[in-house]
Amino acid sequence: MPEAIDTNSEAVGTTRVFYELHTYHGSYWMCAKTTLDRDEAESGARNAQADKVGFGARVALCTEYADYDHVSRTILSRTLWRDGAVDVSAPLIMPVPGGDGICRTVADLRSDRARETMAAALQRYLDDNRLTPLELLHSDANALRLNDAGTTLQGALQKVAIAQVQGTDVPVQRRFKDLLALGDQVLAELRADAKRVPVKACVPGSYGAQCAALEAKHPDAAAYHILRALSLYLAEAPKGWIGKLDALGHLVEERLPARHVMPLDAILSEIANASTVTNDLTGPNPADRLTHIRSLLDLHAGRYEAPANRASDGIRALNWLIREGRCPRTRSTIERRVIRELTNIAPLKAERALWNQAQTLHLLMELFKETPPLAHDIEMLETLEQRALRLINPESVAEAIGQCKLPSEKVRTLVRIVDLMPYVASKAKMTEFVRAAWSPDDLVREGGGKDRPAALPILVGMHRDIAGAEMDPDTQAKLLTDLDATMLDIVRIDVLNAPNRTFMDRILQLMKLCAASPLPEGKARACAVDAVGRAVNSPEFLDPFLKRFKAEAERKQALLSLRSLLKSSGLAGR
Numbered sequence: 001m002p003e004a005i006d007t008n009s010e011a012v013g014t015t016r017v018f019y020e021l022h023t024y025h026g027s028y029w030m031c032a033k034t035t036l037d038r039d040e041a042e043s044g045a046r047n048a049q050a051d052k053v054g055f056g057a058r059v060a061l062c063t064e065y066a067d068y069d070h071v072s073r074t075i076l077s078r079t080l081w082r083d084g085a086v087d088v089s090a091p092l093i094m095p096v097p098g099g100d101g102i103c104r105t106v107a108d109l110r111s112d113r114a115r116e117t118m119a120a121a122l123q124r125y126l127d128d129n130r131l132t133p134l135e136l137l138h139s140d141a142n143a144l145r146l147n148d149a150g151t152t153l154q155g156a157l158q159k160v161a162i163a164q165v166q167g168t169d170v171p172v173q174r175r176f177k178d179l180l181a182l183g184d185q186v187l188a189e190l191r192a193d194a195k196r197v198p199v200k201a202c203v204p205g206s207y208g209a210q211c212a213a214l215e216a217k218h219p220d221a222a223a224y225h226i227l228r229a230l231s232l233y234l235a236e237a238p239k240g241w242i243g244k245l246d247a248l249g250h251l252v253e254e255r256l257p258a259r260h261v262m263p264l265d266a267i268l269s270e271i272a273n274a275s276t277v278t279n280d281l282t283g284p285n286p287a288d289r290l291t292h293i294r295s296l297l298d299l300h301a302g303r304y305e306a307p308a309n310r311a312s313d314g315i316r317a318l319n320w321l322i323r324e325g326r327c328p329r330t331r332s333t334i335e336r337r338v339i340r341e342l343t344n345i346a347p348l349k350a351e352r353a354l355w356n357q358a359q360t361l362h363l364l365m366e367l368f369k370e371t372p373p374l375a376h377d378i379e380m381l382e383t384l385e386q387r388a389l390r391l392i393n394p395e396s397v398a399e400a401i402g403q404c405k406l407p408s409e410k411v412r413t414l415v416r417i418v419d420l421m422p423y424v425a426s427k428a429k430m431t432e433f434v435r436a437a438w439s440p441d442d443l444v445r446e447g448g449g450k451d452r453p454a455a456l457p458i459l460v461g462m463h464r465d466i467a468g469a470e471m472d473p474d475t476q477a478k479l480l481t482d483l484d485a486t487m488l489d490i491v492r493i494d495v496l497n498a499p500n501r502t503f504m505d506r507i508l509q510l511m512k513l514c515a516a517s518p519l520p521e522g523k524a525r526a527c528a529v530d531a532v533g534r535a536v537n538s539p540e541f542l543d544p545f546l547k548r549f550k551a552e553a554e555r556k557q558a559l560l561s562l563r564s565l566l567k568s569s570g571l572a573g574r
Contacts, residue, residue, distance in 0.1 A: 011326055013067030013258030020073070022092060023048050024056035024080065029092045032057075042077065049081055056080035058379075063328070067258035068265060070329045075379045088336070088343050088383070091116070102164055103179070106186050110137050110224075115270070121156035123275055125149065130240055132270035138224070139231035140190035147187055157183065199225055201232035204250040211260040226263045234267070241271055241280040242306055242315075249314030252321050261326050268318070269333040272299065278341075283307030290348040290360050293341050297367050297374075300334040335373060335380065342383045345390075354396040355413070358420040361388050365422040381423060388426035397433045407442040408458050412465055419469035431475050438479060440486040452494045453513055459487050460517040467520065480522075487524035496531055504544045507535040514569035525570075532571040536562075 019041040021033035033044050038059070045057040058078035064071045073092075080086065091113065103109045109118075115133040119126060125146065126132065136142045146153055161176040197218075202210060210229060215222040230251075237247035248264055271277055278292035281299065284307070298304040302323025306315050321327055348360045364384060368374040375381075400417065404410040414437060418430045443462060447455030463483045466476060495510045510528055519525035535541040545562070549555045566572050 010255075010257050011324065012328070013065060015066070016064040018062050018064070019076075020060045020062050021045055021048070022058045022060060023054040024058070024086065024090070025054045027087065028090050029058070030054070031092060031094050038076070045077065045079060049079055052081065055082035055084075056086070061376075065258070065328045068262045068328055070265075070332070072328050072332045072373075074373055074377045076376070078378050078382065088339050088379075102175075103182060106182070106189060109182060109186060117160060118156075119270065119273060121160050122146075122152070125152050125156075127274060127276045130244065130274075130276075132267055132274070134227055134267050134270055135231045135234060137186065138190070138227040139235065140187065140194045141235065142231065143187045143190050147183070153183065154180070193228070197225070199229045199232065201236065202229045202251055203233075205253075207251040208253045208256050208260055211256075223259075223263060226260070227266075230263055230267060241274065241277045244271060245318055246306075246312050246314035249312070249316070249318035249321075252314075252317040258326070261321065262329075264321070265327040265329045268327060269330040272296070272330055272333045273337060281307075288349045289341060289344070289346055290363070293338055293348070293364065294367065296334050296338055296341070297371060300331055300338075300374075301371055331373065335377065338374070339380055339383050342380075342387055348387075354391055354400040355417060357391050358388075358417045361391075361422050362420040385423045385425055388421050388423070389429060392421075392426065392429045392433075397430075401437070407437070407439065407446050408462060410437050411443075411462065415465050415469050415471070418471045424472075427471050431472050434471075434479070435475065438482070440482050444486060444490070452490050453509070456487065456490060456513050456519075457517040459483055459490075460519065463487075463520050484520075484522035484524050487519060487522070488527055491519075491524050491528050491531075496527075502544065503535070504541050507532060507541055508545075508565075511565050511569045511571060514571055515565055518570040529571050532566070532569070536566065 018034060018036050019038050020031050021041045021044040022029040023032045035041050041059045045059055048057040056079055059076045060073040061076050062071050062073050103114050108114055118133045131142060157179045158176055161172050161179055165172050165175050211226055214225045218225050234244055234247055237243045248268060278295055281295035282291050302319040304319055349356055401410045401413050404413055414434045418427050418434060421427045421430050443458055444452055444455040447458035463480060466479050496506055498506055511532060514528060519528055546555050549558050
């Protein structure tokens, strides 16, 4: 068994790489195995499928960031053996003793899973006030404001209580009262700490020193008090998510240890998860879903640019921190958020036409390739693929080629859409429409009518488009073979054996046709090369050609022109 890959640096702290096997159970994923051997995890997934454990299985590459108390996961493979889509928001449940996800203590309420539940239950309130769950749980002022909201808090707790007692004998009202009491306990502790253990708001330029001082004073609860100081600091930040991002960036210092970056990363990740953050990231004017996703990807890559007139040193510092890989929790959150955005059935752009949507998907695929974690996550890729498959249907294809009057325009449009489609399944589905529209004879009639050789430019251009497209290799080979066979017939029958024309005129016509549209590699080109190669060295061609010119100077010039034509035709022997 390979050893765990452990690294340790002051920048990101201690990390550990391993693999997990997850099984799907309808509303959640369960971690069934942790191993250092990928083959063992893959074998476990196959066994789970054979034994029909749950509804599906997946294997994840995991990187644990000890100083951040976070594990990032890239899904390497996924198999489902029950019909139905997987809810992208389905949580991952870890096999922790007593870990049923129900909050019983204040510490439980501040856990990752509880904060995610809180973010969903209080989404409207948190969005309207531009608050994160961490700020709510570490500020007596924020907690008191929510408590005074009355029905807002009670409604959220009621929803959580209903969800938590499903499948149990616990009455909803009892669970609701327990949650209400727990909320009161949080508020009481925060108000008591504000008096008994006061902290000052963070100050740009001395954040690291303040963290060190709080660690020395409260070694067992430093993170809690640092988050209290951050909550006080953010309460004075300009309103809006951009204002908070900028404020967090102003606290960044080059040599902050990982444990001090962790609170910044935690709040930043909750901002990235807020439902309204993409509206703020893209500016005051309405933006389409593609622009929202691009803003998230830019934040993930550390290249985000704030809307006009909002750029600042804080945003630039935050970009640097993310780009250096020092915000793993934020990146993980953005990756899951992008999947949710792609799963939404709303169009990515206002232009709903298949061509426009295909271009959008292709752009996203290229952006994913520039962001390795996204490019390797099978759930990300499958989500993009499923979106592409939903776009392709007879109606959308008919609309895409509705304005095309010529057969070549229809085929070329369809081939280009195939090329734009992101992955194998969507390309294969789109290729079916290419095959249905495919007719080399129609292309010949379009390009030449009765003068079949005049169709060579269209056939050569179509060959180039199909050869350059990313599509099913078997279909691509068949289309190219059909084109090559059609061009071979034209070269052999309509040019080299054209009636009522001399041998010299046939060869010259072939050279001129190929000079205008060089033939691709294949049987047609081989036939043309062979015919021209034999002709230019035979008296049957050269004698009548030279007899056209009386003066020696004219003949020399004609030979130079012939050589130039031969070279440009691409038919010169090698």
